[in-house]
Amino acid sequence: MIKSGSSFLREITRLTVQDLGLLEKSKVSCCNVSLSQCHAVVEIGRAAEMSLNDLAQVLNLDKSTMSRVVNTLVENEYVDRLIDQADRRYIRISLTEKGKHLYQSIENNMNQYFEDIFQKIPEHKQKEVTENLELIMNILRNKQD
Amino acid sequence: MIKSGSSFLREITRLTVQDLGLLEKSKVSCCNVSLSQCHAVVEIGRAAEMSLNDLAQVLNLDKSTMSRVVNTLVENEYVDRLIDQADRRYIRISLTEKGKHLYQSIENNMNQYFEDIFQKIPEHKQKEVTENLELIMNILRNKQD
DNA sequence: AATGATTAGTTGCAATTAGAAACTGTTTTG
DNA sequence: CAAAACAGTTTCTAATTGCAACTAATCATT
Numbered sequence: 001m002i003k004s005g006s007s008f009l010r011e012i013t014r015l016t017v018q019d020l021g022l023l024e025k026s027k028v029s030c031c032n033v034s035l036s037q038c039h040a041v042v043e044i045g046r047a048a049e050m051s052l053n054d055l056a057q058v059l060n061l062d063k064s065t066m067s068r069v070v071n072t073l074v075e076n077e078y079v080d081r082l083i084d085q086a087d088r089r090y091i092r093i094s095l096t097e098k099g100k101h102l103y104q105s106i107e108n109n110m111n112q113y114f115e116d117i118f119q120k121i122p123e124h125k126q127k128e129v130t131e132n133l134e135l136i137m138n139i140l141r142n143k144q145d
Numbered sequence: 146m147i148k149s150g151s152s153f154l155r156e157i158t159r160l161t162v163q164d165l166g167l168l169e170k171s172k173v174s175c176c177n178v179s180l181s182q183c184h185a186v187v188e189i190g191r192a193a194e195m196s197l198n199d200l201a202q203v204l205n206l207d208k209s210t211m212s213r214v215v216n217t218l219v220e221n222e223y224v225d226r227l228i229d230q231a232d233r234r235y236i237r238i239s240l241t242e243k244g245k246h247l248y249q250s251i252e253n254n255m256n257q258y259f260e261d262i263f264q265k266i267p268e269h270k271q272k273e274v275t276e277n278l279e280l281i282m283n284i285l286r287n288k289q290d
Numbered sequence: 291a292a293t294g295a296t297t298a299g300t301t302g303c304a305a306t307t308a309g310a311a312a313c314t315g316t317t318t319t320g
Numbered sequence: 321c322a323a324a325a326c327a328g329t330t331t332c333t334a335a336t337t338g339c340a341a342c343t344a345a346t347c348a349t350t
Contacts, residue, residue: 005275006263008282010255013161015285020158021205036336052299060166062338067300069336089298089345110155118151120284125277130150132274137153139265140160179306197328207309212329214307234316234327296347301340308335318325 009136023109031102033078036061036069038106041078041095045103049094051084078102154281168254176247178223181206181214183251186223186240190248194239196229223247 024038033041036059043058044050056066070093073079078099084090095103121129169183178186181204188203189195201211215238218224223244229235240248266274 004260004263005266005271005278006256006259008275008278009161009263010259011282012278012285013158013165013259015282015288016154016158017162018203018205019285019288025205034335053297058163060163060170063299064301064339065337067298071300087298087346091299111151114151114155114158115149117281117284117288118149118154121150121280125280126150128273129277129280130153132270132277133150133153133157135266135270135274136262137156137160139262140157140164143160143164143262181307198326208328209310209330210308212327216329232317232327236328292350294347294349297345299343299345301342303340304338306335306337308333310333311331313330314328316326316328319323320321 019113020110023113031105033073033076033102034069036065037073037078040066040069040073041099041103042106044079044093044095045100045107049092051090052093055093073099164258165255168258176250178218178221178247179214181210182218182223185211185214185218186244186248187251189224189238189240190245190252194237196235197238200238218244 024035031038039059040055043055047054052063052066052070055070056063059066061069070079070081074081077096080092080094080096082092082094084092118126118129169180176183184204185200188200192199197208197211197215200215201208204211206214215224215226219226222241225237225239225241227237227239229237263271263274
């Protein structure tokens with residue numbers, strides 16, 4: 001296998017996904033939420049407020065599945081579901097206080113994970129690495145248009 | 146939010162995971178294999194041969210679930226399952242020719258995805274980015290001891 | 291303004307997928 | 321040689337999922 005930058009990028013993704021899978025599973029088991037629910041909470045938290053379709057799209061789930069996941073989250077008081085008064089076909093999904101706490105706790109775990117990695121980069125290289133990572137991030141963002 | 150290198154790394158992982166989820170779903174639908182089966186094929190292909198427990202561990206699945214996934218893959222002739230003659234409690238899971246083809250096709254998709262990203266990095270920066278990515282990859286690998 | 295098409299979300303249904311626990315067969319240990 | 325440990329399978333049951341049919345709201349066209 002050619003050891004190119006792209007293969008390193010792939011391996012980085014592979015390893016992080018695997019690590020985060022474990023991390024998420026521990027979160028899931030300690031908070032009595034399923035993995036889908038956990039992902040949903042993160043996405044809602046990031047967007048502050050979103051519709052069901054938005055959520056289904058980012059999570060790659062069928063809208064019926066999404067509807068039920070949200071339903072469970074409402075029942076467990078992690079999210080609020082309100083009808084959009086401007087267009088009453090839509091629902092506005094947002095986190096409750098309880099949901100925000102869960103979100104913050106997940107965020108803290110995630111940030112800690114990535115911060116730990118970053119801190120292992122020799123200090124004199126951190127600036128350069130940051131610039132390069134930003135470059136890659138922007139390429140990825142531009143892909144999604 | 147502080148725009149540090151760690152947050153870029155996190156965002157890169159986020160975006161790639163999302164893209165690859167879509168990529169995998171298309172693969173899954175065209176090859177009549179489930180997502181778990183798809184992941185299993187990739188891991189078996191990477192390791193060439195592994196036990197059920199090994200596989201369950203990398204994929205974060207229960208061994209009973211893993212057993213069934215492997216079973217389906219054997220039925221669909223993607224993998225061979227042989228009893229290890231040195232210790233007959235173990236099974237040796239490996240790809241059939243058909244499985245290798247599927248694996249190669251998944252690999253090609255993945256490599257293409259990452260290669261496309263990498264090619265968008267200005268040529269004069271590619272060497273530097275590669276070095277930095279390798280650094281991060283090694284940090285991640287050392288985490289898993 | 292009426293009605294037909296579109297859109298957002300929910301629900302019924304069937305199939306898949308999951309884990310826990312009990313079980314089988316093998317190897318290791320004392 | 322018995323018992324503990326281990327790898328994998330099977331049984332049972334619960335959760336998760338997607339598709340299709342449905343409801344309700346809005347938009348578009350006349």
